[in-house]
Amino acid sequence: MATTAPRKQSLKERISTALRPKSSGKRLVRKSLDYSDLDAEGKLSRATSAGSSASKQTRRSTVDNTPKVDIQTGERRDNTELLHSLAHQGSFDSIPDFVEPRWRNHDAKLGNEIFANLPDGIWERVLMFMSPADAACLALTxxxxxxxxxxxxxxxxNLPENRDHKIxxxxxxxxxxxxxxxxxxxAVYHLRTQKGQEKLKPTIVLNPLFKCPWANEPLPxxxxxxxxxxHTLPFAFVxxxxxxxxxxxxxxxxxxSLARRWKSRESEWSxxxxxxxxxxxxLLRVISKSFAMPNLPPSGLRHLLYSREDYFPYFSACAHWRDGELMNLCKCALSHIPKPKESIAQQLxxxxxxxxxxxxVNPIVTLCSNCRPMRRCPECPTEYLIEIKFEEDRTDPNNRFKQAIVVTRWSDLGDGTTPMSAEWAACNGFAEYDSFGxxxxxxxxxxxxxxxxVALPxxxxxxxxxxxEKLGEEGHNWY
Ligand SMILES: [Zn+2]
Ligand SMILES: [Zn+2]
Ligand SMILES: [Zn+2]
Known part of the structure; x- marks a missing residue:
């Protein structure tokens, strides 16, 4: 059987086909988006204002309860649930209101059969071994x-004595x-007022992430x-x-987005x-650094190490810094800074x-067996390394290279579930923790x-x- 092959188009014909005006005969014009034209799926409905009644009819028919399949992700979407979730402005006051739609997908018939076979006594026994939180989780399934x-x-x-279980x-x-x-x-979910725009700011800047009646109250x-x-790290950022x-x-x-680098205004520390x-x-790492002079007297050491505001160290330290050797180790490291290089003419x-x-003078300082090793706080997951480094000071044109004390602190901030989680609470001195164990x-x-x-040596x-020793401020080792 003979078939007629399609005629090959010439170059001229192909170009004219490509440049032919579109059948609509209209040019594309930018149209500002009118939200009333959006249907329940967020698509722009084609109806114009002239046919508004017809378009409303069409829109109504698109809002039904059958789950839709998302073209891009392939997920089944429930438009009713989507609309209800958008209507929530504050926190969810009623847990049953929130969980009810989630039960729809469960095969209640099958569950009923299985659970009906177990006598009541068994359930009472099971619940006896459960905390209220676990029992509520089971009821939610x-x-x-x-x-x-x-x-x-x-x-x-919801009883006050079960507050921890509720949390x-x-x-x-x-x-x-x-x-x-x-x-x-x-013990409530607050709406994020800066969703996606949250930024870690210095403590002095008011930076509420949600509206909370306790925002400015001192809390235990x-x-x-x-x-x-x-500078602090609020738990909300964790x-x-x-x-x-x-x-x-x-x-x-x-x-x-949490990483920061700053120079202190009231001291030499960065x-x-x-x-x-x-x-x-x-995990957190803070590297704190300050240029330091050799042979500082005790008052000079204190001036270098302690903030005049609250007599805390300028560098980053855990809540247990007063107990133990941290401050003595810094002073020991500072005592190893050599005198600056001087020619014979300068000396004469x-x-x-x-x-x-x-x-x-060798600019590379070797610390002693006391201040060189890494140290771990025995009461929280925090580790310290003290170093003396030869660093460049760009702000000083006369004496460009100087010795600096560098204190690095590493901490485990926990899993972010609650502020009383073992690691976070221990770093703040609110809970006991055996870090060596x-x-x-x-x-x-x-x-x-x-x-x-980087493999640490x-x-x-x-x-x-x-x-x-656990003397805190009463001890004599910290100052
Ligand atoms: Zn609150
Ligand atoms: Zn030393
Ligand atoms: Zn500690």
Whole structure:
């Protein structure tokens, strides 16, 4: 059978086809988006204002309860639930209101059959071994279980004496609320007022992430970690970065957005913070640095190390810095700074005595066996390294290179579930923690530095407080 092959178009014909005006005969014009033209799926409806009644009819027909399949992700979407969730302005007051739609997908029939086979006595026995939070979680799994356990479990959870259980339960629902953040003083999810725009700012700047009646009240909870004078890390930021990491970016902030570098206004100290995610925990590193003169008298050492504001160290330290050797180790390291290099002519200008050693001073300082090793606070997951480094001072044209004391602190800030989580509370001095028992030989510093392929030289890890003195401000070692 003979087939007629399509005629090959000439170049001229092909160009004229390509340049032919579109059948609509209209030019594309930019049209400002009118939100009334959006249907329930967020698509622009084609109806014009002339045919508004017809378009409303069409729009109504698109809002039905059948789940839609998202073209891009392939997920089944429930438009009704989407619209209800948009209507929420504050926190969810009623847990049953929130969980009811989630039960729709469960096969209640099958569940009923399984649970009906178990005698009531068994359920009572099971519940006896459960905390109110665990029982509430079980009741949340399906309607038949809720009917078995009873709605009283929500009321029990709401009693003042069960506040901790209520918090434990609500924290587990975190992945359902990307637009909210759990507030511990209120035990409620607050709406994030700066969603996606949250920025870590100095302590002096008011920076509320949600509206909370307790925002400016002093509370017996570690809601902030002191980094350096005038700089703290609010717990809400730990929540934000760990939520984003565990769920999706819309839940919070990327970890690198917390990193900062600043120079203190009231002292010579400069600080650099960075964060790292490791096995569900947020790790912090603060490098604090200040140029230091050799042979400082005791008053000069205090002037260099302590903030005049609150007599805390200028560098970053955990809540246990007063107990143990931290401040003595810094003073010991400072005592190793050599006198600056002086030629014989310079020495003779001062007097007839000369020291030949001062002609060639080695700028690389070796610390002693006391102040060189890494130290770990025995009461919280924090490690310290004190170094004396030869650094460039760009602000001083006469004496460009100077010795500087560098104190690096690494801390494990915990898993961000509650401010009373073991690591966060211990770093703030709110809970007991056995760091030598819990941390492995590699330590927090080793884990943190390994992310950049830097292997810390093998060092002994000594205790910051070898005699385990716990005198706090009453002790004599800290000043
Ligand atoms: Zn609150
Ligand atoms: Zn030393
Ligand atoms: Zn500590």
């Amino acid at each position: 399906s309607r038949p279980l809720r009917d078995r356990i009873g709605v009283d479990i929500w009321h029990t959870l 434990n339960f609500l924290v587990l629902l975190d992945s359902y609320f990307p637009g909210h953040l759990f507030c511990y003083p209120c 909870l570690p809601l902030k970690l002191r980094i350096a004078p005038g 929540q934000l970065v760990l939520r984003a990491r565990h769920n999706s970016p819309s839940y919070g902030l990327p970890i690198h 600080h650099q913070t960075s964060y790292y995610y490791h096995k569900g925990h947020l 200008q001062k007097g007839p005595q000369i020291q030949l050693g001062l002609r060639n 819990k941390l492995g030989r590699r330590g927090i510093s080793g884990v943190f530095e390994s992310q950049n392929g 093998g060092q002994r890890m000594l205790s910051l407080n070898p005699r385990n």
